[in-house]
Amino acid sequence: MSIMFFLVFAVSSQIRKMACMNWVLTLLVIEGQILAIGLLVVKTNMLRLLIGFLVALILIVMSSLMAIFIPFDLTKYATMLFLVDFFLLVFCIYTITYLLILHLSWPFFLYAFIIVMLVLPIVMYHVQSVMGNGQERTGLKDDKLSALLLFHDFLALYMLTFYWRPTK
Incomplete structure (x- = not known):
C-alpha cells in the first residue's frame, strides 16, 4: 500500500x-x-542491522557529497542513466538466478555490488535535481517528494542487510 x-x-x-x-x-x-x-x-541480527545501516548511510552521504561537488550535470543525461540502470537491473536478475538455482552464496555479493552501483547514480541524480544546478530542477512545492525519493534510495541500499545470509 x-x-x-x-x-x-x-x-x-x-x-x-x-x-x-x-x-x-x-x-x-x-x-x-x-x-x-x-x-x-x-x-535479522542486530549487528548486521547496525553494519547495514552505517554502510548505507556512508554510501548515501558520500554519493551526495560527490553529486554536490562534481561539475558534471547528471540531470542532463537522465535517459542514459536510467538505461544503464535498467541493464544493471537485468544483470541483477541473472545473479539472483545463480543464487537461487545453484544454491551458491557468492552471487549475493555480486548482486549487492550491482544494486549499489545501480542506486548510487540515482542518489546523485536526485541530489543534483534538489540542488537545482542542473537541467532538471525540483520545485519548492516538491520538497516532500524529494525527501521521499532520497528516503527510498536509502531503503534500497539498506534492504540488502535483510537478505544477507552467510552460509554456515
Whole structure:
C-alpha cells in the first residue's frame, strides 16, 4: 500500500500542491515503509542491522557529497542513466538466478555490488535535481517528494542487510 501511495504522490502534481494531502501521503508512505521493514528487522541480527545501516548511510552521504561537488550535470543525461540502470537491473536478475538455482552464496555479493552501483547514480541524480544546478530542477512545492525519493534510495541500499545470509 505504501508503494501505491508513493506512486500516486509522485505522479500527481495536484496532490503534491494540496498542503494537507501532501503531508498525509508523505506520512503514510514513510510509516508504511517503516512498518514493512519492521517485519524484516525481527529476523535479522542486530549487528548486521547496525553494519547495514552505517554502510548505507556512508554510501548515501558520500554519493551526495560527490553529486554536490562534481561539475558534471547528471540531470542532463537522465535517459542514459536510467538505461544503464535498467541493464544493471537485468544483470541483477541473472545473479539472483545463480543464487537461487545453484544454491551458491557468492552471487549475493555480486548482486549487492550491482544494486549499489545501480542506486548510487540515482542518489546523485536526485541530489543534483534538489540542488537545482542542473537541467532538471525540483520545485519548492516538491520538497516532500524529494525527501521521499532520497528516503527510498536509502531503503534500497539498506534492504540488502535483510537478505544477507552467510552460509554456515
